[in-house]
Amino acid sequence: MSEIFDITIIGGGPVGLFAAFYAHLRHARVKIIDSLPQLGGQPAILYPEKIILDIPAYSKITGQELTDRLLEQLQDVDTMICLNETVTAIQTGDIITLETTKGSHQTKTAIVAMGGGAFKPRPLEIDNADQYENVRYHVSNLQQYAGQELVVLGGGDSAVDWSLAFEPIANKTSIVHRRDNFRALEHSVEALKQSKVDIYTPYTPKALIGDGTKATHIEFSKVKSDETLTLPFDQLFVNYGFKSSVGTLKEWGLDLQRNRIIVNSKQETSVAGIYAIGDCCFYEGKVDLIATGLGEAPTAVNNAMNFINPAEKVQPKHSTSL
DSSP, X not given: OOOEEEXXXXXXXXXXXXXXXXXXXXXXXXXXXXXXXXXXXXXXHTXXXXXXXXXXXXXXXXXXXXXXXXXXXXXXXXXXXXOSOOEEEEEOSSSEEXXXXXXXXXXXXXXXXXXXSEEEEOOOOSTTGGGOTTEESOOSOGGGGTTSEEEEEOSSHHHHHXXXXXXXXXXXXXXXXXXXXXXXXXXXXXXXXHSSOEEEOSEEEEEEEXXXXXXXXXXXXXXXSSOEEEEEOSEEEEOOOEEEEOTTGGGSOOOEETTEEEOOTTXXXXXXXXXXOXXXXXXXTOOOOHHHHHHHHHHHHHXXXXXXXXTTOOOOOSSOOO
16 A cells, blocks of 8 residues: 555646645645656756746746755655656545556645646757757757857747847857747847847748758748848757647546646636646636746645645645735
């Protein structure tokens, strides 16, 4: 018989990590299950040096710094961590059983914090793009690109933020987007326009030029025009977003809105004892930000504790309400 935990959190990204910490403040016995080989989710693995602007009390913080701060919170509390393990099924009852790729786990309640699911970057759809070692989809060490000529593809927050991060250290930074308008935060777009980054719109990538191992130039076609553009580069960064897979989520017995779990104001799902927070959950007016998920975590934890001890309906006494 496996040990029964009070709260098991499915997902070890920022939202799941904060939920674990807050659950310890409620004196819950906590377990985290994550399909990745390390904690931190997308901010830690895909963009550790990308600047994040929506974390309270930090005007800016990198993905790795955010992960480090969240892990520091868990250092002095006893949390069972299960990595490289994917939840495949949920069996409900008086005790919830989570079936995974490595076994089974028993828990009184579960909080799903799996973000958008398993993720991988959307590829650059140019012939032989995967052959070139300097076509990149994430940055693990910003300084290794100092003094180089860099080209960034994309028009969202990641593309704009990377361009701004590269501009002070690179020999030259260019950003190319297929539309005239960027989808990033207005603050970031304005900073981009005021920077020394070369902006090219609207262009779509057409071909890479190189020796088969390292690319040296990229060719573009201007949208609705015969005009072309060729840019040299040392490194090419592709920021077209991510493809995600929710795995067996549709088989867990939870009500879904497309691939997202429907929750109420208590972060409750359609199954008693199971809650959802962060990008994996849906309710009317939901805003997909890390800050939103961090705020949803205490709501889920407090309601999970009340589910475990319904007669007490205890509210936390360690914080101050405003």
